[in-house]
Amino acid sequence: MTELREVTLGDLDAIEIGAAILGTGGGGNPYIGKLRCREELRKGRRIPVIPLDDLADDALVVSLGGIGAPVVGVEKIEQGEECLRALQALEAELGCQIDALIATEIGGANAMEPMLTAAQAGLPVVDGDGMGRAFPEMQMCTWSIYGHRSTPAAMADEKGSIVVLRHTPNEVWLERLARANVVVMGAAAGIALAPMRGDFVRKASIPHTLSQAHALGNAVLRAQANHADPVQTVIDQERGRLLMTAKIVDLERHLKGGFAIGHIALEGFGENRGEHGRIDLQNEFLVFRRDGAVEVCVPDLIVVLEADTGLPITTEMLRYGQRIAVLALPCHDLLRTPEALAVIGPAAFGYPDIAYCPLATVAESHAAGPGGETLA
Amino acid sequence: MTELREVTLGDLDAIEIGAAILGTGGGGNPYIGKLRCREELRKGRRIPVIPLDDLADDALVVSLGGIGAPVVGVEKIEQGEECLRALQALEAELGCQIDALIATEIGGANAMEPMLTAAQAGLPVVDGDGMGRAFPEMQMCTWSIYGHRSTPAAMADEKGSIVVLRHTPNEVWLERLARANVVVMGAAAGIALAPMRGDFVRKASIPHTLSQAHALGNAVLRAQANHADPVQTVIDQERGRLLMTAKIVDLERHLKGGFAIGHIALEGFGENRGEHGRIDLQNEFLVFRRDGAVEVCVPDLIVVLEADTGLPITTEMLRYGQRIAVLALPCHDLLRTPEALAVIGPAAFGYPDIAYCPLATVAESHAAGPGGETLA
Numbered sequence: 001m002t003e004l005r006e007v008t009l010g011d012l013d014a015i016e017i018g019a020a021i022l023g024t025g026g027g028g029n030p031y032i033g034k035l036r037c038r039e040e041l042r043k044g045r046r047i048p049v050i051p052l053d054d055l056a057d058d059a060l061v062v063s064l065g066g067i068g069a070p071v072v073g074v075e076k077i078e079q080g081e082e083c084l085r086a087l088q089a090l091e092a093e094l095g096c097q098i099d100a101l102i103a104t105e106i107g108g109a110n111a112m113e114p115m116l117t118a119a120q121a122g123l124p125v126v127d128g129d130g131m132g133r134a135f136p137e138m139q140m141c142t143w144s145i146y147g148h149r150s151t152p153a154a155m156a157d158e159k160g161s162i163v164v165l166r167h168t169p170n171e172v173w174l175e176r177l178a179r180a181n182v183v184v185m186g187a188a189a190g191i192a193l194a195p196m197r198g199d200f201v202r203k204a205s206i207p208h209t210l211s212q213a214h215a216l217g218n219a220v221l222r223a224q225a226n227h228a229d230p231v232q233t234v235i236d237q238e239r240g241r242l243l244m245t246a247k248i249v250d251l252e253r254h255l256k257g258g259f260a261i262g263h264i265a266l267e268g269f270g271e272n273r274g275e276h277g278r279i280d281l282q283n284e285f286l287v288f289r290r291d292g293a294v295e296v297c298v299p300d301l302i303v304v305l306e307a308d309t310g311l312p313i314t315t316e317m318l319r320y321g322q323r324i325a326v327l328a329l330p331c332h333d334l335l336r337t338p339e340a341l342a343v344i345g346p347a348a349f350g351y352p353d354i355a356y357c358p359l360a361t362v363a364e365s366h367a368a369g370p371g372g373e374t375l376a
Numbered sequence: 377m378t379e380l381r382e383v384t385l386g387d388l389d390a391i392e393i394g395a396a397i398l399g400t401g402g403g404g405n406p407y408i409g410k411l412r413c414r415e416e417l418r419k420g421r422r423i424p425v426i427p428l429d430d431l432a433d434d435a436l437v438v439s440l441g442g443i444g445a446p447v448v449g450v451e452k453i454e455q456g457e458e459c460l461r462a463l464q465a466l467e468a469e470l471g472c473q474i475d476a477l478i479a480t481e482i483g484g485a486n487a488m489e490p491m492l493t494a495a496q497a498g499l500p501v502v503d504g505d506g507m508g509r510a511f512p513e514m515q516m517c518t519w520s521i522y523g524h525r526s527t528p529a530a531m532a533d534e535k536g537s538i539v540v541l542r543h544t545p546n547e548v549w550l551e552r553l554a555r556a557n558v559v560v561m562g563a564a565a566g567i568a569l570a571p572m573r574g575d576f577v578r579k580a581s582i583p584h585t586l587s588q589a590h591a592l593g594n595a596v597l598r599a600q601a602n603h604a605d606p607v608q609t610v611i612d613q614e615r616g617r618l619l620m621t622a623k624i625v626d627l628e629r630h631l632k633g634g635f636a637i638g639h640i641a642l643e644g645f646g647e648n649r650g651e652h653g654r655i656d657l658q659n660e661f662l663v664f665r666r667d668g669a670v671e672v673c674v675p676d677l678i679v680v681l682e683a684d685t686g687l688p689i690t691t692e693m694l695r696y697g698q699r700i701a702v703l704a705l706p707c708h709d710l711l712r713t714p715e716a717l718a719v720i721g722p723a724a725f726g727y728p729d730i731a732y733c734p735l736a737t738v739a740e741s742h743a744a745g746p747g748g749e750t751l752a
Contacts, residue, residue, distance in 0.1 A: 089542060161549060164540040166465060173537060173560075180556040184549075 001215045003208065004127060007047040007115055012037055017220050018213030019111030020312040021234060024301045026260075026284035027108015027134030028070035029314060034112055036080050040119035047115045048124040049210060050100055052202050055126065059099040059198035062087060063130055063143065064117060065110035067155070067178055068188035069258045070283060070316060073109065079158035082190030083117040089154035089162045090192040098195060102126040104141055106209040107134030107284075108314070113190070125210065132206035132332045133301050136259055136283040138178065139171035140344045142334050143196060146204040150174055150193040157185035183258060206332045220310055230310020231325045234303070240329035241359070243288055243296065244272045245307055248322045253315065259283050260315045266326070277326065279304070281315050286349050288326060297346045299336065300359040301329040330359045377591045379584065380503060383423040383491055388413055393596050393687070394589030395487030397610060400677045401691040402660035403484015403510030404446035410488055412456050416495035423491045424500040425586060426476055428578050431502065435475040435574035438463060439506055439519065440493060441486035443531070443554055444564035445634045446659060446692060449485065455534035458566030459493040465530035465538045466568040474571060478502040480517055482585040483510030483660075484690070489566070501586065508582035508708045509677050512635055512659040514554065515547035516720045518710050519572060522580040526550055526569040533561035559634060582708045596686055606686020607701045610679070616705035617735070619664055619672065620648045621683055624698045629691065635659050636691045642702070653702065655680070657691050662725050664702060673722045675712065676735040677705040706735045 004011065016034045019027075041047065055061065064083045066073070091098060101114040101121075106129040118125040130141030144150060151174055155163045163181050168174040182189045196204075216237050223233040235242055250265035259282055266277035280287040285302035288295050296302055304313045307323040335344060336358055346354035380387065392410045395403075417423065431437065440459045442449070467474060477490040477497075482505040494501040506517030520526060527550055531539045539557050544550040558565045572580075592613050599609040611618055626641035635658055642653035656663040661678035664671050672678055680689045683699040711720060712734055722730035 093540075159545045159549070161544045161553065162542040163553060164469075164542055166538040166540055168537045169535045173535070176560045177537065177539060177557060180560040181553060184552045184556040 001208070001211055003051055004049045004211045004214055006049055007037070007125070009038060009041050011214055014217030014221055015111060015210070015214050017217035017311070018215070019106055019108060020314070021216060021303055021305070022132070022209070022213055022301065023107030023134040023312065023314065024284045024303055025281060025313070025315040026070060026136065027105055027110055028066065028073045030109045030112045032073070032077055033109050033116055036116050037112055037119065040116060045119040047119050049127050050124045052126060052128050052205060052207050055100065055198035055202055057197065057199040060096060060195040061100045061102050061126060061198060061201045062090065062098045062192050062195050063102045063104045063141070064190065064192040065104040065113045066188060067138070067182045067191045069255070070108070070260070070314065072187040076186060076188050078188060080116070081120065082156050082158060083113050083192065084120045084190070085156035085162065086154045086190040086192040087117055087121060089156060089164060090152065093152050093154060093164050093166070094195070096195070098123065100124050100126050102201065102205065103129040103210070104138065104193070105129055105131040105134045106206070106213055107131065110134070111210070111213055126201065126205070127210045128201070128205035128207045129209045130205060132209055132335065134284050135344060138175045138193070142204050142206060142340070143200070144171040145340050145343050148194075148196055148200065148204070153178065153191055153193045155181055155185070155189050155191045157189040161185060179258065187258060204334070206334060223310065231305055231307065231327070234305065234310060235327060238329045240303070240327050243326040243328050244268050244275060244277050244290065245270045245325050246272060246277055248318065248320055248324065251318055251320050253281070253318065264318055269323070279326065282349060283315060285315070287346065287351060287354065288328065294354050296328040296359055297351070297354055297356060298349060299331040299340065299344045299356070301331055303327040303329060328359050377584070377587055379427055380425045380587045380590055382425055383413070383501070385414060385417050387590055390593030390597055391487060391586070391590050393593035394591070395482055395484060396688040396690070397592060397679055397681070398508070398585070398589055398677065399483030399510040399688065399690065400660045400679055401657060401689070402446060402512060403481055403486055404442065404449045405690060406485045406488045408449070408453055409485050409492055412492050413488055413495060416492065421495040423495050425503050426500045428502060428504050428581060428583050431476065431574035431578055433573065433575040436472060436571040437476045437478050437502060437574060437577045438466065438474045438568050438571050439478045439480045439517070440566065440568040441480040441489045442564060443514070443558045443567045445631070446484070446636070446690065448563035452562060452564050454564060456492070457496065458532050458534060459489050459568065460496045460566070461532035461538065462530045462566040462568040463493055463497060465532060465540060466528065469528050469530060469540050469542070470571070472571070474499065476500050476502050478577065478581065479505040479586070480514065480569070481505055481507040481510045482582070482589055483507065486510070487586070487589055502577065502581070503586045504577070504581035504583045505585045506581060508585055508711065510660050511720060514551045514569070518580050518582060518716070519576070520547040521716050521719050524570075524572055524576065524580070529554065529567055529569045531557055531561070531565050531567045533565040537561060555634065563634060580710070582710060599686065607681055607683065607703070610681065610686060611703060614705045616679070616703045619702040619704050620644050620651060620653045620666065621646045621701050622648060622653055624694065624696055624700065627694055627696050629657070629694065640694055645699070655702065658725060659691060661691070663722065663727060663730065664704065670730050672704040672735055673727070673730055673732060674725060675707040675716065675720045677707055679703040679705060704735050
């Protein structure tokens, strides 16, 4: 995998596709963010990328992104400077200058937000993120899991409102307060979290994920151009596994507390004829069952692709009759520790009876990978 | 009416009764706040009172109080330093020292909060407020009506959360965001609003209302001690009018968006035998009808007293069968201007068809009164 050192115009389409796949159905659509990044690059702005290893110990790194309901983002297009204003409010709050930005989650729209803000603010973006995928709540990022306190945090909306969450008893209370504010803000806002030191970011981030999204998207684009199988391409690129090719035969999806909750029922075709699948969702795809038995669950990635094109389908775009390929991709080791599973394991999503069984052993999934980095 | 220059132990009971009457059913119960003030005074702390006229032009005055649902306050007792922490957060936000505190609303629990914080912080409290009664939302105070922008505002809860609402498009958005935060905070928090200059506070506040609450409560206490009629005492003291002595024969009250909404139906007794009354409520009593016709409405004060004792009944304490006296008290002139009626007139509470008809002419109501002050 090539390490990105700068995001240029030709990279955006690939990052968009890769980020959408890593969103596992959630995280919102990166399309609008891509267009805004393109505009910034066309104006001559730049998006430098710093590898994690190049971060100075005392560099101040801010994670930022959009917060809200992905389904709202379909109709309510961001004004474009929400995250920039959140960053500026945070700098004003702390009286300090930030050195670099990092994505809270690489999956979905929030892959683009730090790149956009980086271009606007003249800052670099770090090659990594706090989830290696998408999750619905902020305390589900590795930095919170491994001890970072994200207050003070600053939020900004398109109408000019600025809210500073200066202190909260813990990360979950921050999420609750931020969520209440974003609902009033129209279910879409930018949020910048308390800066982290470079040495902490190096060890507690999911590494290389911007490059990973870029490489993954490029692989899909190449497969499409070469009339190769894009689904197999994603599997090969991410060392994943095909769970089922299937048709959506039932769909239940409702909004609850700003989240898209529900499930899809699947009827296998091709090699999976006669099998029945089910995927539970809460913004992201959480649990895959085959004929009633749990086979894959969070924090491993469950990815739904259009069977023909290999393009990802987000939860809000699911519909009856779609022909899909369901893939499982192994999550990073940092998401598999006991501390992490307490926050992002199946029990944290309301499945106390599902025991997390890693999709592949660490050796299998990361032997040839970029990572293997563990928290010191 | 004696002007208070300092609140001492012997004044608290009277202020409690007067504030509860001026709460027109809302504003929460001042009882707990009174106990906390008493504790501070017993510890040797003091609560100096500044008359509005003594405020320096450039004095920095902060209005503060509790925000939340009065009915929650019945069971969730404040920790006691919520408003102090909100004030400290506001001072930290602005890097300035505040000179005096003022009650956002004199009606109900928020009469006590600035006195409590004044004792804790070593500051004086101003003899006046922003409503002359209670209203359910923050933008309904005279300062907002006459042009003050209340951001930045700081909120604090009993768990240690601090939220700074740094900027909002207008006062209504501040109310919305603050309301969303306080719901997460458990429906009870302290809030301190952006400082005002002394010259603005002098002309845009309802004057003398701390002294007014004190005098009113003292009159009720004297009437009780002398076996005089406490209901008539309130009428005489506030130049009000007895609307009806009645029994509550129907009660509908539900919580909606944190507000107590509903109405009570009344059957007159004594001189009002044969009459039917109805009072609509939204935390406070909004509209009084006699036999179907509107007779008194916001911003004039509708007060419900226990017929026997003359003690005020708040909306959360209303019950079927209570024997009550319904009084109307004229509001201050600052609440009767077109600017004010746009925010606190009947239309603002969902009654576009009710034309506000002042309870008594200004000459009648204020001829002998302390006020008559108008906005320059």
